[in-house]
Amino acid sequence: MRKSDKTDLPARLSAILGPLGYLSAPDDCARYVRGARYGEGQTLAVLRPDSHEQLQQVVAWCAAHGQALVLQGANTGLVAASTPDASGRYLVLSLERLRRHIVVDPVNRSVEVDAGVTLQDLNAALEPHGLFFPIDLGANPSIGGMIAANTGGARLIKYGDVRQNLLGLRAVLMEPAGAVLDLMTALRKNNTGPDLKQILVGSSGAYGVITRAVLQVHCIPRQSATALVVPRDQAAVLQLLQVLERDCGEFLSAFEGISGAALQAVLQHIPAIANPFAAEGLPDYCVLLELDSSAARERSGLDLEQLLTRTLEDLFGEVIDNAVLGRGQDLWRIRHAISEALRHQGKLIAFDISMPRSALVEFRSEALTLMAARYPWLRVMDFGHWADGGCHFNLVWPHSAEPPYQAGLAEEIRTALYDLVVLRHRGSFSAEHGIGPYNLAYYQRYTAPSSRRLAGRLQNLLDPQRLLGLTWFGEA
Numbered sequence: 001m002r003k004s005d006k007t008d009l010p011a012r013l014s015a016i017l018g019p020l021g022y023l024s025a026p027d028d029c030a031r032y033v034r035g036a037r038y039g040e041g042q043t044l045a046v047l048r049p050d051s052h053e054q055l056q057q058v059v060a061w062c063a064a065h066g067q068a069l070v071l072q073g074a075n076t077g078l079v080a081a082s083t084p085d086a087s088g089r090y091l092v093l094s095l096e097r098l099r100r101h102i103v104v105d106p107v108n109r110s111v112e113v114d115a116g117v118t119l120q121d122l123n124a125a126l127e128p129h130g131l132f133f134p135i136d137l138g139a140n141p142s143i144g145g146m147i148a149a150n151t152g153g154a155r156l157i158k159y160g161d162v163r164q165n166l167l168g169l170r171a172v173l174m175e176p177a178g179a180v181l182d183l184m185t186a187l188r189k190n191n192t193g194p195d196l197k198q199i200l201v202g203s204s205g206a207y208g209v210i211t212r213a214v215l216q217v218h219c220i221p222r223q224s225a226t227a228l229v230v231p232r233d234q235a236a237v238l239q240l241l242q243v244l245e246r247d248c249g250e251f252l253s254a255f256e257g258i259s260g261a262a263l264q265a266v267l268q269h270i271p272a273i274a275n276p277f278a279a280e281g282l283p284d285y286c287v288l289l290e291l292d293s294s295a296a297r298e299r300s301g302l303d304l305e306q307l308l309t310r311t312l313e314d315l316f317g318e319v320i321d322n323a324v325l326g327r328g329q330d331l332w333r334i335r336h337a338i339s340e341a342l343r344h345q346g347k348l349i350a351f352d353i354s355m356p357r358s359a360l361v362e363f364r365s366e367a368l369t370l371m372a373a374r375y376p377w378l379r380v381m382d383f384g385h386w387a388d389g390g391c392h393f394n395l396v397w398p399h400s401a402e403p404p405y406q407a408g409l410a411e412e413i414r415t416a417l418y419d420l421v422v423l424r425h426r427g428s429f430s431a432e433h434g435i436g437p438y439n440l441a442y443y444q445r446y447t448a449p450s451s452r453r454l455a456g457r458l459q460n461l462l463d464p465q466r467l468l469g470l471t472w473f474g475e476a
């Protein structure tokens, strides 16, 4: 058969995958072509292998016949890289049925896991061993998708991102067609050449199909202490962070900035959440902070609530003005409700940026000034993982605003803010969510030509026909 001849594609692929593995009815395909928070594309079929052999055969067939694929895990990605575009050129290769294998090694504190296993299922399997995979976010992604997106999350400051917890992986390549790249080690130390698995981390499904991984896991915390703190002013946010890192060191597990506007949106739209600062009104800015430890209070003598209370007491009047302690779950509910609450306020222009922590205060002040001067109808409702330099400088364009929402103007605003982040503060326009169609133009704008050339050469080597994914890392 010639490369372009795909007339027997349905027959051949459904023969490999069986009726549950080959979906082509539009209703069956609908949820695979729609993004978590964006529009939808088209596909002829969704391929759902349930074994490594099936997956390898499918990839080999597609490579041999020039068939483009978009890889999909749990489809919670936010940059349009996990769903097909409108061209109908892509089949969706879903890893969701590749989820049988979860083998825990409690002594090595690691787990070997199929790429389609979800984070929740992984943590359920780890829990009886007193272990967990600590990447913490408001979605339930797959392990393969987390590696391809290098997921961060709210506790990155203590546990790192996926990259820092990845010990090994296995992938199936487009070139040679269907070949297995086996990098499945459970080693923490292994200096026997370049660390090739890292090429697949953050690759947005463009370099190969990750089928299995070995992850480092952690002991479940046996105690934690949480507080919502009001810093005196913006500079005090970073002072607070420094004091906590000095005095509470390795116990600091989260440090999340929340603007007063974001907090107000939560209280307005989620009636079940009460204002934690009821008596004092709403602060301009607050920080949700958390300490955690696997050392039990009774045995170790370590009492994190006491440690946090004492640390904050010393800061009253100078660094902080107010603090609500305890009630960890209630306080985290506020943080997790922000994204949803902002959507009720108008059209959201969301940002996922990062920069050196030392630049955050200056950036925020400059960004607020820029918005007020040039786009005064926008409402800034920012929040973010300040301890790792992350910031969701989210903007809401109210439905009643003048001018009404215009996509072109929104792009201008986005570029103005990214210029400030990347060109002035040497930050990143995509701190956590990766590169996909939504970010490709910015990738071309801000990534150095030498990096793009190398990334493109690598992609050509691994996928010379450019069949895998919607992200081209080379020069435009």
Ligand SMILES: Cc1cc2nc3c(=O)[nH]c(=O)nc-3n(C[C@H](O)[C@H](O)[C@H](O)COP(=O)(O)OP(=O)(O)OC[C@H]3O[C@@H](n4cnc5c(N)ncnc54)[C@H](O)[C@@H]3O)c2cc1C
Binding pocket: 036, 070, 071, 072, 073, 074, 075, 076, 077, 078, 081, 082, 095, 115, 136, 137, 138, 139, 140, 141, 142, 143, 144, 145, 146, 147, 148, 149, 150, 151, 152, 153, 154, 203, 204, 205, 206, 208, 209, 210, 211, 432, 433, 436, 469
């Ligand atoms: C409510 C919500 C909250 C979120 N919070 C965070 C957060 O705090 N931090 C954060 O970093 N992200 C966050 N995200 C984004 C998203 O959850 C992560 O990017 C996640 O890791 C994607 O995993 P997934 O399995 O859903 O992958 P998908 O969305 O299915 O795919 C993501 C990318 O990985 C590729 N891919 C998927 N599987 C494979 C595979 N097996 N091999 C190779 N490539 C593959 C896809 O082609 C695509 O490019 C959030 C999303 C939502 C909806």
